[in-house]
Amino acid sequence: MRSMNLWFLRLYILLLLSVIGIALTDLPWKIDADMYSVLPNGHILKDIGEAEQKWSKNISANFMILLSGKDFDKAKESAFLLYNKFAKDSSLEKFEIFADSNAVQDLRNFFFENKMRLQTKEFVQILNTNTSKIQEQAFSKIYGANPLISLEHLDEDPFLLGENGMELIMSNQAIGTWEIRDNLRVAKDNSGNSYILINGKLAKDVSPIASKKNIISRIKEYVKEQNLHIAFSGIPFHINESSGNAQREVAAITVLSMLSVILLLLFAFRSGIPLIAAVGVTLISVLFAASAVQIIFDRIHIFTFVFGTSIIGLSLDYSIHFFSHWKVAAANENGFSIRSKIILCLFFGFLTTQLGYVALMLTRFPLLVQIAAFSFFGLMCAFLSVNILFPYFKLPPQNKRTLHIAFVARFFLAAKEYFSGNKIVRTAVLAVLTSTFVFGLMNFKIENNLKDFYSMSKEMQSYEKLSAEIMNAGTGLFYMVWGSSPEEVLENEEELRSHLDTLSSYLAVSTFVPSAKTQAEVYNSINKHLLPLYEEQSMMLGLTIKPQKEENNILDLNSKFPEVIQQTIDKLWLGKIGDKYYSAVLILKVKDKDYLKKIQVKNAILVDKVSEIGNELTVISKKIILMMLVAYAISLLLLSIAYKFKEALKILIVPLLASVISASAMSLLGFSMSFFAISGTILTLAIGIDYSIFFSKGNGDGKITFFAVFLSMLSTVLSFGLLSLSNFAPVSHLGLSVSIGVTSCFLLSFFLFSRYER
Amino acid sequence: MQICKITLLCLCISVFAFGEDKNAERQMWEKLQKKMEQGISGKFRLTKSVAKISKEFVSQGIFSVSKKDGIIWETEKPFPDLNVFPMKKLQEYFSGDFEELQKKFDLKLLADTLILFPKEKNVKKIITSATLLVKGDNLQSCKIVWANKDYAFYEFMVP
Numbered sequence: 066m067r068s069m070n071l072w073f074l075r076l077y078i079l080l081l082l083s084v085i086g087i088a089l090t091d092l093p094w095k096i097d098a099d100m101y102s103v104l105p106n107g108h109i110l111k112d113i114g115e116a117e118q119k120w121s122k123n124i125s126a127n128f129m130i131l132l133s134g135k136d137f138d139k140a141k142e143s144a145f146l147l148y149n150k151f152a153k154d155s156s157l158e159k160f161e162i163f164a165d166s167n168a169v170q171d172l173r174n175f176f177f178e179n180k181m182r183l184q185t186k187e188f189v190q191i192l193n194t195n196t197s198k199i200q201e202q203a204f205s206k207i208y209g210a211n212p213l214i215s216l217e218h219l220d221e222d223p224f225l226l227g228e229n230g231m232e233l234i235m236s237n238q239a240i241g242t243w244e245i246r247d248n249l250r251v252a253k254d255n256s257g258n259s260y261i262l263i264n265g266k267l268a269k270d271v272s273p274i275a276s277k278k279n280i281i282s283r284i285k286e287y288v289k290e291q292n293l294h295i296a297f298s299g300i301p302f303h304i305n306e307s308s309g310n311a312q313r314e315v316a317a318i319t320v321l322s323m324l325s326v327i328l329l330l331l332f333a334f335r336s337g338i339p340l341i342a343a344v345g346v347t348l349i350s351v352l353f354a355a356s357a358v359q360i361i362f363d364r365i366h367i368f369t370f371v372f373g374t375s376i377i378g379l380s381l382d383y384s385i386h387f388f389s390h391w392k393v394a395a396a397n398e399n400g401f402s403i404r405s406k407i408i409l410c411l412f413f414g415f416l417t418t419q420l421g422y423v424a425l426m427l428t429r430f431p432l433l434v435q436i437a438a439f440s441f442f443g444l445m446c447a448f449l450s451v452n453i454l455f456p457y458f459k460l461p462p463q464n465k466r467t468l469h470i471a472f473v474a475r476f477f478l479a480a481k482e483y484f485s486g487n488k489i490v491r492t493a494v495l496a497v498l499t500s501t502f503v504f505g506l507m508n509f510k511i512e513n514n515l516k517d518f519y520s521m522s523k524e525m526q527s528y529e530k531l532s533a534e535i536m537n538a539g540t541g542l543f544y545m546v547w548g549s550s551p552e553e554v555l556e557n558e559e560e561l562r563s564h565l566d567t568l569s570s571y572l573a574v575s576t577f578v579p580s581a582k583t584q585a586e587v588y589n590s591i592n593k594h595l596l597p598l599y600e601e602q603s604m605m606l607g608l609t610i611k612p613q614k615e616e617n618n619i620l621d622l623n624s625k626f627p628e629v630i631q632q633t634i635d636k637l638w639l640g641k642i643g644d645k646y647y648s649a650v651l652i653l654k655v656k657d658k659d660y661l662k663k664i665q666v667k668n669a670i671l672v673d674k675v676s677e678i679g680n681e682l683t684v685i686s687k688k689i690i691l692m693m694l695v696a697y698a699i700s701l702l703l704l705s706i707a708y709k710f711k712e713a714l715k716i717l718i719v720p721l722l723a724s725v726i727s728a729s730a731m732s733l734l735g736f737s738m739s740f741f742a743i744s745g746t747i748l749t750l751a752i753g754i755d756y757s758i759f760f761s762k763g764n765g766d767g768k769i770t771f772f773a774v775f776l777s778m779l780s781t782v783l784s785f786g787l788l789s790l791s792n793f794a795p796v797s798h799l800g801l802s803v804s805i806g807v808t809s810c811f812l813l814s815f816f817l818f819s820r821y822e823r
Numbered sequence: 824m825q826i827c828k829i830t831l832l833c834l835c836i837s838v839f840a841f842g843e844d845k846n847a848e849r850q851m852w853e854k855l856q857k858k859m860e861q862g863i864s865g866k867f868r869l870t871k872s873v874a875k876i877s878k879e880f881v882s883q884g885i886f887s888v889s890k891k892d893g894i895i896w897e898t899e900k901p902f903p904d905l906n907v908f909p910m911k912k913l914q915e916y917f918s919g920d921f922e923e924l925q926k927k928f929d930l931k932l933l934a935d936t937l938i939l940f941p942k943e944k945n946v947k948k949i950i951t952s953a954t955l956l957v958k959g960d961n962l963q964s965c966k967i968v969w970a971n972k973d974y975a976f977y978e979f980m981v982p
Contacts, residue, residue, distance in 0.1 A: 137926070169949060205904045207871070208882035210896040212967060212975050216873045216880070246927075248944055607878065 070401070070456065077453045081353060081446070088356030095364035096274055116545055116647035117672060119639050126158070126267040128299025130284070131252075131260040131535065141247060143293045144261040150287055156280035159266035164250050171627035172235065177218050177227030181591050181615050182584040183577075184226065185233045186563070189590050196594045199224060200602065207606065223602040224595055234576060252535045260296070260535060273301035274308040274367065281305040297525075298532035306525055310792060311367045318787045323347075325783045326381060333385075333776055334392055335469060336461060343384035346450040350380045354443030362435055368796070369435045379418070379440070379784075380447030382755065382777035383411060387455045389773035393466050393766070400456030408452060410763055413707065414755030415448045417700045421751025424692040425744065428685050433744065468772050477771070481816060498726070505729020512737040513682035542661065544650040546669040551622055553668075554646045555580035561650060561666045572651040574622075574637045577630045581619050588617045682740040693747045697721070700754065708762060716761055719813045720753035720806075727806030731798075741795035745785075745802025752781060752803070753810030760818035771815070778811040848930045848937060851957070852921045862889040865981035867896075874972035886979075928953075 088094070132147065134140030148162045165171070176183055184192075191198050203224045206214045214228050222228075250262040267273060273281045281301050288295050323344070330340045358365050390403045422444070425437035460466075484491055521529065544561055548554040558575040565571055579587070603609070622638060639647040650669075655661060661671050697717055704713035724746040731742050756774050763770035785807065788800025864887035871880045884898040893910035897903075924930070927946075928939040939953040951968040965977040 164945065167945075167948070201902075201904075204902045205898075205906070207880055208869070208898055208902050209904055209906050210867075210869060210886075210894075210898075210908075210977075211906060215969075215973075216871060217875050217971055217973060219873060219878075220876045246943060606880070608876065 070453065073453050077449050080449075081349070084353060084360065085356045088359040091359055091363075094355075094359050096272075097364045097366045116547065116639050116642050117674075119642065119647075120543070120545070120649050123636060123639075125300040125304075126271075128265045128267075128281075128297065128301045129532070130263040130265065131296040131298070131532065132263065133258050133260045133294045133296075137246065137251065137259050140251075140259050140261050140294075141249065143291070143295075144249065144263060146291060147284070147287065147293060147295075148263060151280070151284060154280060156268055156271045157265055158268040159264065161264045162261070163248050165628050168627065168629055172231060172629065173215060173227070175627045175630070176231035176234070177222060179620055180222055180226035180230055181588045181617065182579065182620055183230040183234060184587045184591075185230075186583075188229065188233060189587055192590050192594050196598065199595065200598065202229070203602070219606065220603075220608055223599060223606055223608065226591070226595075254531060254534055260531075265299075267301055273304040279305065282309075296528040296531045298528055302528075303521070303525065306522060307793075308367050311370075314791050314793065314796070315367075315370045318791070322784050322787050325787075326780050329776065329779060329783070330381075330385075333469065333772075334388055336392070336465070338458060338461075339384065339388035339391070342455065342458065343381050343388070346384055346447055346454075347380045349450060350443040350446040353446035354439045354441075357442035358435060358439050361438060365439075366432055366435055368432060368793070369439050379444055379752065379781065381780045383415075383447055383451040384455070385776045385780065386411060386759070386773045387451055389468070389769050389776070391455075391458065391460060392468055393769055394460050396463060399460065400458050404452055404456045407763075409707065410755075410758050411448070411452070413704060413758050415444065416703060417696075417754040417758075418444060418751040420696040420700055421693065421747060424689060424696045425747065427692055428689055430682070430685050430740075433685075433740075468769070473775060474768065474771060477775075477815060484816060501729045501733065502725060505732040506725075508732040509728060510732070510737050511683050511686050511739075511743065513679040513686070513740050542652040542655065542658070542671060542673050544652070544669050545647060545672050546650060546666075547645045547647045548668055549645060551646050552581055554648050556582060557666065557668045558648060558650060559583055561664070561669045564664045564666065565650070565652075565661075570652075570654045572633055572637060572653060574634050574648050577626065577634065578620050578622055578624070581621075584619050585617065686738070686740045686743040689747055690743065693750055697750065704758075712761070715818075716757045717754065719757040719817060720750045720810050723753050723806050723810035723813055724749045726809040727802050730805045731802055734801075736798060736801070739795065739798050741798040742802045745799045746806055748799070748803050749806025749810060752807055753814075756807075756811050756814040757818065760814040774811065774814070778807055781807050848932050849921050851932075851937065852924065855962070859888055860890060863887065863981060865979055867980070868978040869898075870976040870978075872974050872976070 130147065132140055132144040134143055144162060148160065151157065152160050152162075154160070188199075206225050206228065207216060207219070213232075214225065216225075218227055219225070252260050252262065254260065267280065271280060273279065276282060282305060285297075285302075285305070287293075327340060327344065330343055334340065355365060355370075358369060386407050387403060390406055391400070394403060419441060422437045422441040426434050426441065428434060484494070546554055546557050546561060548557050555575045555578060558573050559580055562571070562573055562575065575583075622634065626634065637649050637651065639649060641647075652661065662673075664671070701710075701713050701717055704716055707713075708716070727746045727749050728738060728742075731738060731745075736742060756778065759770050759774050763774075782804050785800045785803040789797050789804055791797045791800065865885070867884060867886050869882045871882075872878070873880070882898045882902070883900045884896070886897065887895045890910055892907070894906075894908040896906040896908070898905070924939075927943070928941055931938040931940070935957045937955045937957065939955070941947050941950055941952075947970065949970055951970055952966075953968075954964075954966045955962055956964045956966075961981045962979055964979065966974055967977075968974045
């Protein structure tokens, strides 16, 4: 036995050293905090997921800062203080404060040069049907009071087509209510306060995750230090805030979890060895799990650590089972004989829990897959450590081999006796449980609203409200448009825009770069209807210069554009991905969201990521319930090999019932069954099965089994219960759901199976 | 867009600037506003000069300014046309507040002529000056000179 164990020990050390060693060569590990990147993709989005990710990446690096002051000069002073501090920071690709002072003239020249191609559809319609109206419009502009119209190109453009194109196309663009002052972009809120805008973009590979050195954290710190009045907007600030909160939570939950477990172990065993060994195994397991995740996924998401703290509770279970026997071992026993007593139950418990994690790993939700992998490897390490290392521990002196659980045991035994001897109480408990099931399941609804999962701080909410008031922040909706060539994409965009024009304002590449087909239509229409009138028009205006016919130099995506247009194109045009070209049409304002969904355009889909992800999480929730049932069927098969089929079925029914209680209780408490709450009930199945196995099939003294399972339950409830205090709704849902489930499972197993009697 | 704001501002200025006070710009400005609130109407003559082609475009017609209807600008010659600028829209660009005017322009008062020079570097790239000529109770003319030497000269005949 010992020599075989020595081999296992060697293999165990080799496994640990190689996994941790390989992962350590990747230091520093990449810590991910972008929720967008780890959320599931909907079915419809699957084919264009890459384009969508590119779009998300484009927008997730951008941010803006609004600086205010008592008056403009104070705001300007603050803005320059911040600008001068960070303008040359290498973590930023862009940090702009100055407006382009030539923007207006650049736009005017651009629209004049492209007057034969950049006109709206409505203009072409009028041109084709009522040319004299175009003439009238030109006269109105030339002689009218409106001083906005520049006449400087009148000799080459007697119908003012350039001015016309610029007026019609640019007036539809949402440019906010900015004005330029001292070459800075200044806007006012509804109360008349002035704000100066700084636009920023993170450099490539710069993460916004909260840390002292991080650029976003440094900006926030500097703003606090200088007491600047400021509003932030943009994904980097949200990631920074949520990752900061997550880190604080991880630290707090881990410390509290460890402390409570340390106290629990010290109280239970009254010895330092179980405590040191259990905590040591937990730490090794967490390090092993993190290393494995780093090797497999090349990065670790911050929430994997948050959820992963639950490993502390689970890995302790194995240690507790060993030391419960160790503490009351007979004189002729040693560590190896203790292991022999518990290994079968431990193994089946471990196997069924791992099956649960494998089921979670089969979902299409990257974050959950990573968390399940973390838990899988962590638990594997804990199982191996306990069974390979612990038998070597020297047993305590004979006079100290005793368990201190008298008062807890007394309480439970009294309760058990009371229930078994009192039919009325049993009926009452059964009635309460049945009503919980019925009312809970009546309210049971699988629902995932992404907006409920992320709660912004009040500060960030006020910033976003202010930004939306000042800027045109958009609706979060966009269309993904694709085609086999850039021309096809532009044509598809134009088709889409013909539906959008009446009900929304939007940003689209084809507004500035119409398809070659459309440009040719505009060009031909102007040549056909207006060119013959050029001479007459010039004469009427008293001009002697005769306009020349222009070549149709088609505008394309490689043409030179004014900066403001180029920036919009860069943002929206996603380019070639695979064998197709993609662009995004951003919806800024919408009158009827439902109508948008009904628009049917070839190779264009509306992406409402928030709703899509919510729906997808609901689909995954239903799938993991199904997969868990499959995992349970496999468990039934495995347990039937070791025990009888009927016995195996009894073992499995308890955690199933506990899961239903957990789901019902969550519904009764007013929580909708989110994906994370469902994951909690699934974990209940995976964890709770151990209690059922130990109570019904545990070897040896029922008292020791009770002690071990009770301590296991307590440590698990402590870990997950602390998770339920998290401000991050998914973590809280998971924690609460597991805590309720595991407690129920313990109680059900104890009252139905335990052979422990006075 | 900036150019829209500045040019509309000039248009507003010419409308707000009906009245007189030769002692101080502020007093004059406040009187002009008061007068405008009462409502004004009359005839106009507008000359737009385009330097590049050395050409002038002259139009004539009638106008009225009131809080309710904003500016109604009816061109009679050489081409009949009607433009309406709602007051609410104009006030989005310029409230009529003297402090705001001072922030955006350097003001120079020469006898009965108030000249406005934009302060902003980028505005200067578009507009050189706006000159208001006040005679008696009325604004007699307003000349907006663009950076490319074009100008728009508004002459008002108020009964």
